Amino acid sequence: MPNTDTSILVVDDTKFSSAMVNRVIARAGYLNVRHANSAATALKLLEERPAHILIADWLMPEMDGLELSQRVRQLDESCNHFTYVMLLTAKEGVEALAVAFEQGVDDFVNKSNMQDQLLPRLLSAERITNLQNRLLQENQNLIEANAKLKKLSPFDGLTGLGNRAYAARRLADTIKHVSSRGGAACCLLLTISNFDAIRKQYPPAIVSQMLLAVARRLRQLVRPLDVVTRIGPNQFAIITHQPDITHCTEHSYRRIFDGVNLKAIKTGAGFVSIKAAMTIAACDEDALAPSPEALMELAQAQVGKAIETSSVITIRWTGEAQTA
Numbered sequence: 001m002p003n004t005d006t007s008i009l010v011v012d013d014t015k016f017s018s019a020m021v022n023r024v025i026a027r028a029g030y031l032n033v034r035h036a037n038s039a040a041t042a043l044k045l046l047e048e049r050p051a052h053i054l055i056a057d058w059l060m061p062e063m064d065g066l067e068l069s070q071r072v073r074q075l076d077e078s079c080n081h082f083t084y085v086m087l088l089t090a091k092e093g094v095e096a097l098a099v100a101f102e103q104g105v106d107d108f109v110n111k112s113n114m115q116d117q118l119l120p121r122l123l124s125a126e127r128i129t130n131l132q133n134r135l136l137q138e139n140q141n142l143i144e145a146n147a148k149l150k151k152l153s154p155f156d157g158l159t160g161l162g163n164r165a166y167a168a169r170r171l172a173d174t175i176k177h178v179s180s181r182g183g184a185a186c187c188l189l190l191t192i193s194n195f196d197a198i199r200k201q202y203p204p205a206i207v208s209q210m211l212l213a214v215a216r217r218l219r220q221l222v223r224p225l226d227v228v229t230r231i232g233p234n235q236f237a238i239i240t241h242q243p244d245i246t247h248c249t250e251h252s253y254r255r256i257f258d259g260v261n262l263k264a265i266k267t268g269a270g271f272v273s274i275k276a277a278m279t280i281a282a283c284d285e286d287a288l289a290p291s292p293e294a295l296m297e298l299a300q301a302q303v304g305k306a307i308e309t310s311s312v313i314t315i316r317w318t319g320e321a322q323t324a
Contacts, residue, residue, distance in 0.1 A: 006126050007032045007049070011042040011056035011068070017088060017111065021055055024118045039063035043071055050081045052129040053122065058089035058100070058108070065089075066103040073104045080140055082132035084125040088114065156230040158208060159215040167229035167237045171292035174241050175283065184245035184284040187292075188238040188253060189299045190218070190260065193307045194275040195234035202269055209267040214260060214274065221259045237296065248282035250312040257312050277306035283317035290317050 008030055012018040018035065025033055034051070036042035039060055046054075054072060058065040065087045072083050087100060087108045100108060107125065109117050150157070154166035162170065174185040192198075192214070199207055211230075218228045218236060227239040238256070242248055250257075257278045264271035281299035283290055290298070295317055302313045 002028050002030060002123060003126060003130070004029050004031045006030060006053065006129075007034075007051040008053045008055065008122075009034045009036065009042060009045060009051040011036045011039060011054065011060070012088070013037050013057065013060050017057060017114075020114055021088070021118065024115070025122070028119055028122065030122075039065075039068040039071075042068065043075070046072065046075055046083070050075070050079060051083055052133070053084045053086065053125050055086050055088065058087045066100065066105070069100075069104040080136055082129055082136060084129040084132075086121060086125060159212055159230050161215055161236075162227065162229035164229070164231040164237075167227070167231050167239060168292040168296065170227045170229070170239045171237075171295060174239055175289050175292060175295070177241065178283065178285055179289045182243075182285050184242045184248050184282050185295070186238075186240045186242055186248045186280055186282045187295050187299050188240065188256070189231075189279045189281075189296070189303060190236045190238065190256070191277045191279075191303050191307065192234040192274055193277050194273075198272060202267075202272070206267050206269045206272070210265050210272050210274070213265045213267070217259060217263075217265075218256065221256045231296075242282075245282055245284040245316065248280060248314060248316075250280070250314055253278065253280060254312065275310075277303060277310070278312045279303055279306050280312065280314040281317060282314065287318050 008025060010018060010021050010025070010033065012021065034045055036045055039056070040063065042054070042056065056065045056068055060068075063071075069085045069087075072085060075081075076083055084106050085104060087105050088111055089108050090111050097108065106128070107121055109121055154162055154169070156163045171185065171187055177183070178185045198210065202210075214236070215228070215230065218238065222228055222238055223240070225241070229237045229239070231237045242252070257276070260274055260276045264273045279299045279302040281295050283295060298315055298317060302315055306313045
């Protein structure tokens with residue numbers, strides 16, 4: 001039994017063919033039917049509301065059925081929809097049909113056999129278009145669900161390190177610990193300054209290998225309780241706790257800076273040299289505790305200067321940030 005709500009658009013500039021199609025559709029009980037007397041009008045109707053099935057004449061003035069099929073496929077792509085395209089034709093032969101299928105046509109009905117063939121083809125088209133559109137919708141639902149999961153996930157998909165949200169959470173915990181028990185919270189930002197040049201020179205797979213290697217190296221360079229995260233395409237954040245803010249210095253973290261800058265990364269395309277800048281923002285219990293975002297922004301504000309001077313820049317949170 002046909003689904004009477006299936007949306008059908010009939011495009012035909014000849015009253016005779018259109019009348020025959022309408023009789024078959026009416027007998028089948030389809031109710032959601034629109035008509036267009038030209039391909040241009042059909043496209044306007046489809047832009048307003050997509051159709052499940054398009055029935056059009058192969059030969060029409062201005063724009064024939066093949067060109068219309070191509071335009072419909074472009075519309076479908078833009079709105080995540082599938083339209084089953086059926087052409088009415090007097091053409092016969094394998095060559096003509098091959099051309100039609102290459103242009104995105106799904107089926108054709110010979111005008112000489114329209115009375116017998118159209119309804120069975122419509123029922124088949126209905127099943128296929130319903131299946132295709134259901135799959136498209138399910139795929140879209142999966143894409144949206146995956147996007148939500150990525151936003152909620154605390155981890156970076158490539159390296160497996162914590163992401164920016166995770167870094168902020170761990171930094172908040174460290175600042176809270178400092179406020180109640182003393183010591184100092186340090187936020188180190190390691191920025192790969194030649195990242196754009198690397199991306200231009202190497203394919204994405206090699207860039208990914210490089211980032212994974214940097215992540216592994218950083219984990220090896222830090223202390224067991226330090227937290228390594230990736231907070232941007234070319235930026236890593238390291239959250240640490242020190243017994244005193246005097247330990248949050250360039251000297252304390254120089255081994256990390258040198259460990260990334262002085263030893264090239266081995267990849268499938270050979271060794272890749274990294275140029276990294278490091279900024280360190282620190283706070284202790286003597287100052288009003290900053291938010292994790294504020295401390296990270298304090299470190300971020302010094303990145304440009306660190307890249308310019310190829311040095312490690314440290315800055316202390318005092319409520320009014322000052323370079324240490």
